[in-house]
Amino acid sequence: MPLATTGELVDHAAAAGSAVASFNVITLEHVEAVIAGAESVNAPVVLQVSENAVKFRYGRLLPLARAAVAAAERAAVPVALHLDHVQSDALLRQAPDAGFGSVMYDAARLPYAENLAATRAAVDWAHARGLWIEAELGEIGGKGGTPPLDAHAPGARTDPDQARAFVADSGVDALAVAVGTTHAMTTRTATLDHGLLERLSATLDVPLVLHGSSGLPDTELTAAVGSGIAKVNIGTALNVAMTGAIRDFLAAHPEAVDSRGYLTVGREAMTRAVADIIATLTAR
DSSP: OOOBOHHHHHHHHHHTTOOEEEEEOOSHHHHHHHHHHHHHTTOOEEEEEEHHHHHHTTTOOHHHHHHHHHHHHTOSSOEEEEEEEEOOHHHHTTTGGGTOSEEEEOOTTSOHHHHHHHHHHHHHHHHTTTOEEEEEESOOBSSOTTTTOOTTSTTOSOOHHHHHHHHHHHOOSEEEEOSSOBTTOSSSOOOOOHHHHHHHHHHOSSOEEEOSGGGSOHHHHHHHHHTTEEEEEEOHHHHHHHHHHHHHHHHHOTTOOOHHHHHHHHHHHHHHHHHHHHHHHHOO
């Protein structure tokens, strides 16, 4: 089917009191697993390619993007393509021609005024080309930097009043909020600031996005959706599933040299993880 857009999937999920799952993909196996997992539970899904993934692919966006578009167009469920955590304006400008319908423009590392100015410029450029655009306010940990971002440091979390002004002045279509999650967590032990999330949901009139969601147990994911999160980003959970399955396969088959053997079990593990996460987000 034709590519869906992130905006329409998020709006539909928000209207239904649910959230759309958005998975970061690095390889073709990631792409295939995300679509297969979504098809197994008959749910729409977003494929996300981050700026870091583009750097891993020798700085070339098109090879993975073209593969993702081809796979999405052959999917049995609606699939959208989203460019994630973009800091490079040059990369932002490649999004429309590469098949992306949305971008997360990440200037959250900058002081507030600079974040707002950079995001406003990105929004103006993106909206003129029909792109839905997400931004971030606050400090969601695990992104590196000097010093590294700390999701629990004083002042790190998104302030509702500041967020209201930021959304109004920037014109963004959605906002990623800092409410206690951390990127790249390999254990599901994080907890959310539920009171803050509820205040943000009551204050803002754009969909809220949760980054760093791999570190949340199912109960926290369910509660986040109940408090107004409409888009949930998942990345590390897929890598944990894939790497664990490949480790087990190679331990049991030390003679293996054909990459299809271990990539198959890795892809299957990611497919199961995708299905489980989507089922959690939509179980209401």
